[in-house]
Amino acid sequence: MLTSFLAMAMFMPLLPALGTNLMAILLGVFISHLYRGYVKRKNWKDLSIPKLWPKVLLASVLQGTLLSLLTLISLIAVFMLIVGSDPDAINKLIGIPPMEGVDEEAMQKLRQASLENFSGGKMIVFLLSFVTSFAIYFISWSALYFAYQYLQKAREMEIEKWKISASVIDAELSTLKAQINPHFMFNSLNNIRSLVAEDTERARDAITHLSDLLRFSIQFDQYEKVSLDKELNIVEDYLKLEAIQLEERLRYTFDIDKSSREMLIPPMIVQTLVENAIKHSINNLPNGGEIVVKAAVNNGYLLINITNTGQMKRIEKPISSEQRRGIGIQNAKERLRLLYGENASLTVQNLNEKVVCATVKIPLNVKEKRTS
Amino acid sequence: MKTLIIDDSRLARNELKRLLKEFDNVQIVGEAASADEAKEKINELKPDLIFLDIQMPGKNGFELLEELEVLPEVIFSTAYDEHALKAFEYNALDYLVKPVQKQRLAGSVSKVYDKIKKRENEQNSNQEGILTINDQVFVKDGERCWFVQLAEIRLFEVSGNYTTVYFDTSKPMITRTLNYLESRLDEKTFFRANRQQIINLKWIERIEPWFSGSLRIYLKGGEEIDVSRRQTLKFKELMSF
Numbered sequence: 001m002l003t004s005f006l007a008m009a010m011f012m013p014l015l016p017a018l019g020t021n022l023m024a025i026l027l028g029v030f031i032s033h034l035y036r037g038y039v040k041r042k043n044w045k046d047l048s049i050p051k052l053w054p055k056v057l058l059a060s061v062l063q064g065t066l067l068s069l070l071t072l073i074s075l076i077a078v079f080m081l082i083v084g085s086d087p088d089a090i091n092k093l094i095g096i097p098p099m100e101g102v103d104e105e106a107m108q109k110l111r112q113a114s115l116e117n118f119s120g121g122k123m124i125v126f127l128l129s130f131v132t133s134f135a136i137y138f139i140s141w142s143a144l145y146f147a148y149q150y151l152q153k154a155r156e157m158e159i160e161k162w163k164i165s166a167s168v169i170d171a172e173l174s175t176l177k178a179q180i181n182p183h184f185m186f187n188s189l190n191n192i193r194s195l196v197a198e199d200t201e202r203a204r205d206a207i208t209h210l211s212d213l214l215r216f217s218i219q220f221d222q223y224e225k226v227s228l229d230k231e232l233n234i235v236e237d238y239l240k241l242e243a244i245q246l247e248e249r250l251r252y253t254f255d256i257d258k259s260s261r262e263m264l265i266p267p268m269i270v271q272t273l274v275e276n277a278i279k280h281s282i283n284n285l286p287n288g289g290e291i292v293v294k295a296a297v298n299n300g301y302l303l304i305n306i307t308n309t310g311q312m313k314r315i316e317k318p319i320s321s322e323q324r325r326g327i328g329i330q331n332a333k334e335r336l337r338l339l340y341g342e343n344a345s346l347t348v349q350n351l352n353e354k355v356v357c358a359t360v361k362i363p364l365n366v367k368e369k370r371t372s
Numbered sequence: 373m374k375t376l377i378i379d380d381s382r383l384a385r386n387e388l389k390r391l392l393k394e395f396d397n398v399q400i401v402g403e404a405a406s407a408d409e410a411k412e413k414i415n416e417l418k419p420d421l422i423f424l425d426i427q428m429p430g431k432n433g434f435e436l437l438e439e440l441e442v443l444p445e446v447i448f449s450t451a452y453d454e455h456a457l458k459a460f461e462y463n464a465l466d467y468l469v470k471p472v473q474k475q476r477l478a479g480s481v482s483k484v485y486d487k488i489k490k491r492e493n494e495q496n497s498n499q500e501g502i503l504t505i506n507d508q509v510f511v512k513d514g515e516r517c518w519f520v521q522l523a524e525i526r527l528f529e530v531s532g533n534y535t536t537v538y539f540d541t542s543k544p545m546i547t548r549t550l551n552y553l554e555s556r557l558d559e560k561t562f563f564r565a566n567r568q569q570i571i572n573l574k575w576i577e578r579i580e581p582w583f584s585g586s587l588r589i590y591l592k593g594g595e596e597i598d599v600s601r602r603q604t605l606k607f608k609e610l611m612s613f
Contacts, residue, residue, distance in 0.1 A: 183427070186451035187381065190470040194387035245381050249429075286406050286430045 020078050024071040028134070031063050032141050045149040056142045064135030068127060071134075167334050180217050181275060184242070191244045206244055209237040217268065225264035228295055228302070232256065235274050235293065242278055249288025250278070257296040265302065265362055266335050272328050273306045273348075273358045281310025281356060297364065304360040312348060312356045329358075336362070373488060376417060377403040378410040378433070379425040379449065384470060388423060388449070391477055397485050407431035411439055421445045421484055423468075426453055434517060437510040438547075441556070442503075445484045446510075446519070504558050505574070511537060513544030522561075526575040526593045528553055530568045538593060563607060565589065566600040 039045070044052060188210055195203035216234045220226060232254065243250045274291060282289045289309025296303055329348060336344040343363040351357040375398050379385045385403045392398045401417045404410035406428055414422065422444050426433040433448065448467035466480045491506045503509075505523035512518075520539050527538040534545040535553060554564050565571050575591050582588040587599040587607065599607055 182452040184451075186470055187384070190387060190451065190472075191381060191383040193471045194383035194390075197390060198383070198386065244383065247382060283427075284429050286408075 020071070020075050023074045024067065027070050027074075028067055028137065031067055032138065035059060035063060035138075036145065039145075045146065045153060052146065056139065056146070060135045060138035060142060061131070063138045064131045064133075067134045067138075068130040071130070072127070164338060167338065180214065181279070184275070187245050188241045191241075195244070202244075206241060209240050212237045213241070217271075220267040224267065226267045227261065228256070228263050228265055228270075228304075229261040231265060231267060231270050232261075232293070232295075234268075235271050238271060238274065239291070246278075246282065246288060249285070250282055250291070251288070252291040252293070255292060255294040259297050260295040260302055263297065263302045263362070263364065265304075265360075266339055269332050269335070269346075269360060270304060270306065272332050273360070276328055276348075277306060277308035277310070277356070277358070280312075281308050285310060300364050302360075302362045302364060304362075306358045307351060307355050309354060310356050311353070312350050332360075336360070373398055373420040373485060374401045374417065375399060375421045375423070376401060376410065376413055376419040376444070377423045378405075378407075378428075378436070379403075379423070380405050380428045381425075384425070384449075388472065391472060391474060392481075395478070395481055398481060407433070407436035407439075410436055414440060414442075414444065418442070419444050420488055421447065423447050423449055426450045434512060438512055440510065443508050443510055443519075445488060447480050447484065502558050503556050505561050505572075509537075509546070511544050511546055513542075516544070518542070518544070522557070523572075523574065526572050526591050527595055527597070528562075528570040538595065563603075563610065565597045565603055565607075569597055571597055 044055065047055075188206070192203050192206045192210070195206060213234055216230075216237075236254075239250070239252050243252075270293065274293065277291050282291065291306065291308045294303075294305040294307075329346070333346045336346055340363055345361045346359070348356065348358040375392065377385050377388050377392075377400065379388070382405070385405075389400060389403075392400060398421075401419055402413050404413050407430055410422070410424075413419075424433045424436070424446055426448055427450065431439075437443065437446065446466070449470055449472065450467060451470045466483065468476055468480060503522055506521065508519045508521050509525075510517070511520055518539075520537070524539045525537055528550060529536045529538070530550050531545060533547075533549070535548055535550055536543050536545050550564075550568070550570060554562070554570060557570065561573055562570050563573055571589065571591065575593065577590045577592045580588045580590070582598060584601065586601045586604050589597040589599060591597065
């Protein structure tokens with residue numbers, strides 16, 4: 001900008017030069033603003049540097065040319081204005097100061113010479129230099145802009161990474177706390193001890209179920225996937241153990257579509273929801289209740305429904321067990337979000353006055369959003 | 373000791389019964405699978421001791437205790453519930469974790485047995501249904517719980533529909549009315565000083581004459597009680613031989 005100003009000041013009075021230049025600056029800001037909007041829409045900041053720089057170069061030259069043309073137009077407009085108000089001014093503009101001892105003819109020749117100065121090849125060189133200087137301006141603008149964007153993006157990625165690792169730790173912790181519910185564990189052990197005296201065969205089965213359940217929850221990493229079939233086996237182990245404790249108070253059925261059995265899901269998702277249903281509903285109903293686990297493939301999604309007798313209450317005072325319920329479901333939601341982004345969902349709601357329904361929706365064929 | 377087992381799991385009850393078989397001083401009179409069933413059986417069978425599971429469907433163990441008028445000795449049993457047990461900060465509380473260790477069970481049983489024996493020796497002329505200073509009440513105030521021996525309570529005071537119980541440094545409220553308490557408390561120890569207050573005579577520090585023939589009683593806890601004129605006569609009668 002300074003260069004263009006100097007260029008103009010060379011053959012223009014100070015004030016018009018300043019004005020034209022101000023105009024050029026405003027035009028520059030306007031054009032770069034439009035450019036920024038365009039860049040944002042096209043998400044240039046997500047491009048890699050080798051892809052980005054030719055685009056930026058071309059855009060800068062284009063913008064430089066545009067700005068040069070606009071500046072030139074405004075320059076001519078200013079010229080016209082000055083000439084219009086003071087026809088003599090053209091002489092001043094061309095920049096030949098009045099000289100003494102020079103006759104009119106010589107003066108005319110001088111004017112002619114300096115006018116020639118403005119035409120032809122020189123004019124093109126002049127224009128080119130204008131374009132280049134503006135293009136350089138836009139290049140440096142882009143450099144600053146993209147440098148800032150990259151920095152911002154790096155910082156966001158850092159934060160996201162940190163968030164994910166924090167939630168992994170959190171998920172792992174609550175796996176230990178919530179998924180192998182200690183209350184359930186010790187009750188099962190106590191029941192098994194009683195069964196040893198009463199029904200040895202059942203006691204032996206119960207020990208196997210408990211072992212399978214423990215093995216499963218220890219073995220699987222939060223971010224691995226298991227087949228629905230495998231998960232449901234574990235859920236069944238779990239329900240069999242709960243049935244020892246709850247006896248006739250617990251009734252359960254599975255309604256699993258054959259095509260969904262081999263689908264992959266994050267481990268312990270169904271388990272968490274079934275456990276939740278028992279902990280917060282069946283457990284508190286003196287006459288017990290029923291749990292139905294359904295799974296089907298529909299429209300490119302795996303849908304898992306867990307319905308149970310009971311009502312979901314609004315959490316009024318978050319104390320121990322209520323808090324735990326929150327963690328279990330929250331944790332499952334977070335895991336789905338980290339694995340599938342916005343494509344998967346988990347909702348728990350009252351279906352009617354007697355039944356609660358938890359629904360998990362998992363996309364079948366999506367690019368997984370897996371970090372780390 | 374007449375003993376009642378309260379647990380929602382049949383197997384858990386059976387296991388405890390098997391364990392208790394070896395104790396000659398424990399006589400199992402019944403079992404209950406829920407708080408409501410337990411309440412009925414306690415009123416009917418009047419056990420000396422209950423084994424109480426904290427987590428049960430419907431009402432939990434604490435809610436059952438709050439509803440009981442006469443409290444038997446209680447041994448809690450729980451699979452895993454740190455939070456619930458933390459409620460008892462001021463009481464040496466007996467609880468067992470399931471699966472129950474035989475030695476711990478023996479310890480708890482003999483402790484309760486000694487307590488009951490001691491009480492029986494002290495109160496030979498026990499009137500039916502009257503609470504004596506050796507009986508205990510279960511008090512729950514928000515998140516905190518206490519088993520309080522009546523001997524420790526200095527004062528009952530009306531506060532709205534509730535009654536404030538003064539003992540140690542605590543003043544929790546219970547849902548019983550003062551009139552009800554008066555009818556249940558042993559009148560040799562607990563005296564209705566006025567319409568608002570019942571005091572424990574064993575906690576009196578000194579007595580001063582007050583206006584128009586009434587009395588003012590100072591309790592060892594620092595409370596000052598004005599005895600109504602009508603009750604002053606009764607009080608003097610009670611104190612004379």
